Amino acid sequence: MKKVQTGQVIEFYSNSCLVKTKSGKLNCLAIKNIVVGDYVEVEIIQDSKKHLGNIIKINNRSSVLSKKNGNKDKLFAANITHVGILVTPEPKTSSEFIDKWILKSIFSGIEPFIINNKIDINSDDEYMNKLSVYRDIDMKVINCSAKFEDNLEELQKFLENKCVLFVGNSGAGKSTLSSKIIGQKLKTNELSNNQGVHTTSVSSLYELPNNIKIIDSPGMRDIELIEYSKDELISGFVEIHESSKRCKYNDCNHINNDGCNVIKDVINGVISKSRYNNFIKFRDN
Ligand SMILES: Nc1nc2c(ncn2[C@@H]2O[C@H](COP(=O)(O)OP(=O)(O)O)[C@@H](O)[C@H]2O)c(=O)[nH]1
Ligand SMILES: [Mg+2]
Ligand SMILES: [Zn+2]
Numbered sequence: 001m002k003k004v005q006t007g008q009v010i011e012f013y014s015n016s017c018l019v020k021t022k023s024g025k026l027n028c029l030a031i032k033n034i035v036v037g038d039y040v041e042v043e044i045i046q047d048s049k050k051h052l053g054n055i056i057k058i059n060n061r062s063s064v065l066s067k068k069n070g071n072k073d074k075l076f077a078a079n080i081t082h083v084g085i086l087v088t089p090e091p092k093t094s095s096e097f098i099d100k101w102i103l104k105s106i107f108s109g110i111e112p113f114i115i116n117n118k119i120d121i122n123s124d125d126e127y128m129n130k131l132s133v134y135r136d137i138d139m140k141v142i143n144c145s146a147k148f149e150d151n152l153e154e155l156q157k158f159l160e161n162k163c164v165l166f167v168g169n170s171g172a173g174k175s176t177l178s179s180k181i182i183g184q185k186l187k188t189n190e191l192s193n194n195q196g197v198h199t200t201s202v203s204s205l206y207e208l209p210n211n212i213k214i215i216d217s218p219g220m221r222d223i224e225l226i227e228y229s230k231d232e233l234i235s236g237f238v239e240i241h242e243s244s245k246r247c248k249y250n251d252c253n254h255i256n257n258d259g260c261n262v263i264k265d266v267i268n269g270v271i272s273k274s275r276y277n278n279f280i281k282f283r284d285n
Contacts, residue, residue: 002043002044002046003043003044003046004041004042004043004044004056005021005022005023005041005042005044005053006021006039006040006041006042006059007019007020007021007022007026007039007040007042007053008020008037008038008039008040008079008205009034009035009036009037009038009039009040009078009205010025010036010204010205010207011036011202011203011204011205012030012034012035012036012202012203012204013030013202014030015029015030016028016029016030017030017034017036017055019040019042019053019055020207021042021053023044026042026044026052026053027052027053028040028042028052028053028054028055029054029055030055031055031058033058033075034055034058035064035075035076035077035078035203036076036077036078036203036204036205036215036217037077037078037079037080037163037205037215038058038059038061038078038079039058039059039061039078039079040055040056040057040058040059041055041056041057041059042054042055042056043055043056061078061079062078062079062081062109063078063079063080063081063108063109063110064077064078064079064108064109065077065078065080065104065108065110065165065217065220066108067219067220067223068227074219076203076217076219076220077165077203077215077217077220079163080108080110080163080164080165080215081110081111081162081163081164082110082111082112082113082159082162082163082164082165083101083104083105083110083111083112083113083164083165083166083167084113084114084115084142084155084164084165084166084167085097085098085101085102085112085113085114085115085167085168086115086117086166086167086168086169086172086173086174086177087114087115087116087117087130087131087168087172088116088117088118088121088168088169088171088172088173089118089121089122089123089124089127090118090121090171091169091170091171091172092127093130093168093169093172095130095133095274095275095278096278096281097169098114098130098134099237099274099275099278099279099282100223100278100282101167101223102139102236103228103233103236103237103282104223106235106236106238107228107232107236110165112139113139113140113141113142113158114131114134114139114140114141114142115141115142115144115155115166115168115177116131116141116142116143116144117144117145117146117168117172117173117177118145118146118147118173119143119144119145119150119151120145120147120148120150130274133272133274133275136272137238137239137275140158142154142155142158144177146173146176146177146180147173147176149180152180152181155181156181156210156212159181159210159212159214160210160211160212161210161211161212162211162212162213163205163213163214163215164212164213164214164215165214165215165216165217165220166178166214167220178206178214178216181208181212181214182206182208182214183208202218203215203216203217203218203219204216228282230283230284233279233282233283234279234283237275237278237279239270239271239275240254240262240271240275240276240279243261243262243265243270243271244261244262245261246261247259247260247261247262248260248261254279254280255280262276
C-alpha cells in the first residue's frame, strides 16, 4: 500500500510545488488548478532519493482567490481567511481601491480588514474621514507603522490563527510589513529551479508562531473589477444592501426612484457618499 499524507502547499512555482506534511516538505509536480494554501493528499514516492510526492487530491477549500483571465478564472491562493488592505496617506489610497478589495474579499469568502499603515506620517482630515467610513461600517482598522515597527503587536495579535494576504498599492508597505512580521526578507520573484531555469513567479505561504499564516502571491496584486453581475454586486456593500431592503419598490435602482431608502440614508449621512458612489460606479460601469 502506498503511503498517503495530508499537507498544505506552502510554495508554488509555475509547474511544481512544495507541500508541507508532518513528515517534512515534499517536492511535488503541480496538478491542474492547484494553488498556494491548498490542503492536499500526497502519495509519498518511497523509492526516490529525493523527497518527492504525487498530489492525488485537493481537499475542499474554505476560500479561493482568483482573477478573471478572459473567460477563465485564474486561481491564485486558497484557504485565506483574511485580506489586510493597506491604506496609506502616501501614496494616497483611493476609496475605489479599498472598496474593490472589500468586494473581492466578500465574494471570495474572505474577511477584509484595514491596516492604516505609515501612522508616522502626518495625515490630513480627508484621510482621517476616509478611514472613519470603514470604522462606521464596523470594519476592523489597525493602525501601525511598518517601517518604525509601531503597533505591530496589535496586528500580530489579530492575526493569530488566521491566514492573511496583504494588499495595497505599490509603495503602501506590503513588503516592509511582511518582512517585519515574518522576520526575514520575502522570497524574490526570480527563482531558479533545479534545472537552472528561471521561473517568473513564486507564491509562498509563511508559517509563523501562534498559527499565523501569511500568503505572498505576486499575481494577485492588481485585480480587475468588476466581475460581478449587477444584481449580486449590492451584497458586497453590506450597509447599502441592508438599507435597500426598505426601498419602496423591489426593483429600485437606488438612483432616482421614488421611495428609495438608500438615497435617504445617503442624504442623512447614514451611508457614506464615497461608498454609495463606488457602489453605483462598480454596478453601472
Ligand atoms: N514613513 C513610512 N514609510 C514606510 C512605512 N512602511 C513602508 N514604508 C516605506 O514605503 C516604501 C515602500 O514600501 P514597500 O514595502 O516596498 O511597499 P510595497 O510596494 O507595498 O511592497 C519604502 O520606502 C518603505 O520604507 C511606514 O510605516 N512609514
Ligand atoms: Mg513590495
Ligand atoms: Zn433604493
